[in-house]
Amino acid sequence: MSPMPARATEINADFGPRINTRLARYNDDDYFGFQPTSRDELPDPTTLVENLARSVLEIIAGARDLDQIARWVSDDVYRHLAKRVQIAVRARSATGAAPTRPAFTLGRTIITEPLDGIVEAVVIVHGRARTRSVAFRLEGLDHRWRATALHVL
Structure with a gap:
């Protein structure tokens, strides 16, 4: 990346290269997008990972607000969780159930690092009626972890 944008050039057969007066545009993502860490x-x-797993299950159960983890998840993950929350709200309203904080304990946490600055993790969560797992892909962006993929199984 150079501090000055490059000028667009054309080849003119009669007079050699001609400099176009329009400047090439900066790619804003190079300067203002998330930077890998x-x-x-x-x-x-x-x-x-453990706190996000706990929070995600509480969000789906209706006991926690989705905005509380917005800074730790990507936009795609946020939208996916928002859809899951809407589905859970409709299901609770159809049965007349009130949102309650789920009772569970965190089991084993497995973390792997396939590449530098990328972590894939699974947290096993034991509830009263069933055991679930929450899988994550975390990427180091702007000197902190952000969940770029999340699945509750």
């Missing part, structure tokens, strides 16, 4: 500059992801 190396694993060495990021904290241990275990605590974040």
Whole structure:
């Protein structure tokens, strides 16, 4: 990336190269988008993974607001969770059930690092009636972890 944008040029057969007066545009994502961060500059992801798993299950159950984890998830994950919350709200309203905080304990947490600055993790969650798993893909962006994929199984 150079500080000055490159000028667009054309070849003119009669007079040689001609400089176009329009400047090439900056790619805003190069300057203002999320910047990847190396694993060495990021904290241990275990605590974040466990807290996100707990929060996601509480959000789906209606006991927590989705906006509380907005800074830790990507826009795609946020939209996916918003759809899941809407479906859960409709299901609760059809049965007349009130939102309650789910009772569960966190089991084993498995974390792998396929590439520098990327973590894939699974948290096993034991509830009263069933055991679930929450799978994540975290990417180091702007010196913090962000969940770019999330699945509740």
